[in-house]
Amino acid sequence: MHHLGIAVIVFACVFSSALLGLYLHSLLPEPHLSDESVSVIKLTIGLIATMAALVLGLLISSAKNSFDAANAAVVREATNIILLDRTLAQYRSETQEIGTLLKQFTTRGMLKVTSGDPDQLASMRSPEDLKQGEDIQHRPAELSPHSETQRRLQGVPSRSPAKGSRCESLRCYKQQAQPPCRY
Numbered sequence: 273m274h275h276l277g278i279a280v281i282v283f284a285c286v287f288s289s290a291l292l293g294l295y296l297h298s299l300l301p302e303p304h305l306s307d308e309s310v311s312v313i314k315l316t317i318g319l320i321a322t323m324a325a326l327v328l329g330l331l332i333s334s335a336k337n338s339f340d341a342a343n344a345a346v347v348r349e350a351t352n353i354i355l356l357d358r359t360l361a362q363y364r365s366e367t368q369e370i371g372t373l374l375k376q377f378t379t380r381g382m383l384k385v386t387s388g389d390p391d392q393l394a395s396m397r398s399p400e401d402l403k404q405g406e407d408i409q410h411r412p413a414e415l416s417p418h419s420e421t422q423r424r425l426q427g428v429p430s431r432s433p434a435k436g437s438r439c440e441s442l443r444c445y446k447q448q449a450q451p452p453c454r455y
Contacts, residue, residue: 357374363412
């Protein structure tokens with residue numbers, strides 16, 4: 273209903289402006305209605321339309337850049353969560369509790385983001401949520417590795433998400449059979 277109200281208001285403004293223009297046309301003196309005056313007005317309107325198109329183009333470009341940056345951040349975080357889950361899958365039953373916490377934390381975060389509620393979005397930056405996320409990220413470092421692959425993987429989840437850690441983790445996965453995805 274909100275959008276319909278705005279559309280009605282815009283239509284009323286444009287229609288009343290057209291009626292006002294028709295009324296003012298009858299009041300203008302004859303020299304203002306000459307061909308030269310009309311051509312100057314057409315040029316001015318063309319300039320204004322060109323400037324409006326330029327501004328709208330820059331606005332759309334800025335919005336696209338913001339969207340692309342947000343999309344890249346979501347993809348990066350999803351990749352980090354998947355890599356952490358795959359690393360946890362290498363430890364099998366020892367990390368089921370951590371995997372469950374990761375799934376709950378991720379689900380809660382997705383529900384907060386998709387709710388669109390500003391209070392929910394602000395709560396994602398709360399110290400409690402940040403501490404819980406860091407706790408989940410650092411818990412695999414406390415595990416005791418039982419194989420060479422687990423020893424190589426042990427440091428990967430606790431590092432900050434850098435290219436080297438991702439590459440090392442992917443290299444370990446390629447050496448083994450595809451680990452099962454628990455979700």
